[in-house]
Amino acid sequence: MPMEDIVTNKNVSSQVSQTKIQDIWESISLSKKACWITKHLSEPVIFFLIEGKIQLTINYTDIYTVNQSEMCLLPDATHCKVEAVEQSHIMICSLSIEFLLFGKEILEELPFDNIDPKKIIKKLPVSETILQYLLLLHKCMKEGLDSYYFFDLKRNELNLLLFAYYKEIELTQFFQSVLSKDILFKRFVLNNYLLVKNVQELAELANYSTSGFIKKFQKIFDESPYKWMQKQKATKILIEINRGVKSLQEIGNEYKFSSYQHFSSFCKAMFGLPPTEIYGENLEMNI
DSSP, rough: OOOEEOOOOEEEEEEEOOHHHHHTEEEEETTOOOOOOOOOOSSSSEEEEEEEEEEEEEEEEEEEETTTTEEEOOOOOOOOEEHHHHHHHEEEEEOOOOHHTHHHHHHHHOGGOOOOOOOOEEEOOOOOOHHHHOOOOHHHHHHHHOOOHHHHHHHHHHHHHHHHSSSSSHHHHHHHHGGOOOHHHHHHHHHGGGSSSHHHHHHTTTTOOOOHHHHHHHHHSSSHHHEEEEEHHHHHHHHHHHHTOOOOHHHHHHOSSSSSHHHHHHHHHHHHSSSGTTOOOOOOOOO
């Protein structure tokens, strides 16, 4: 969720320098009258205003005021100008598809056909429990904690807190602007991609032709299903290896590799290292 500064007389600081962590969380301080502008967001984000008061201009036209201890959700592809009415501290969380699909019982009931396109964002008060959670997270950032997996887990924890401390109707209204009728297809993919060996099997399970499935998948996920599935598998394998709970052979078997050699080759292709050398390394995928 990169943002760029558009004024000169201000004091803006970000507590996390690691790019991958900033893809999940950012902690932003703005002095009075400081102004930031988002680039078009690749994923929806939640703005939590910890202190102060800000004004958001959405897509150059719609203006919203966000007060201390309020949160609002911005859809992806949104252009947003952020202006501090007074000294402000903002926590920003970027939402993954997995996050949005977590509360599936609620999301299945969303009134997709009744979404008001003029009401781009909704606001909710930040509960005291979530406020304390955010302050602790900010403290971890300020002290230099740089574990991507920690911050990803904290995002999942936020999901649990939201569904614990807010009413279903509140969350329905809060999230409806970022959800579409493709939600069931996305959930199907997330629930089933680990159960199949390849794209063809996943398409068959979804009752699509392979070509039709690939076309729909690329439209929704913005990349090929093969590449996406490889990334998802690699991410989960990397987490399992770094947890150190299961043996490498167990991990390879769990993810349906025909042999340990095949598993090792996959790790080398995705991470540049064999599985025996991955533990504790800060790796990025090579696709």
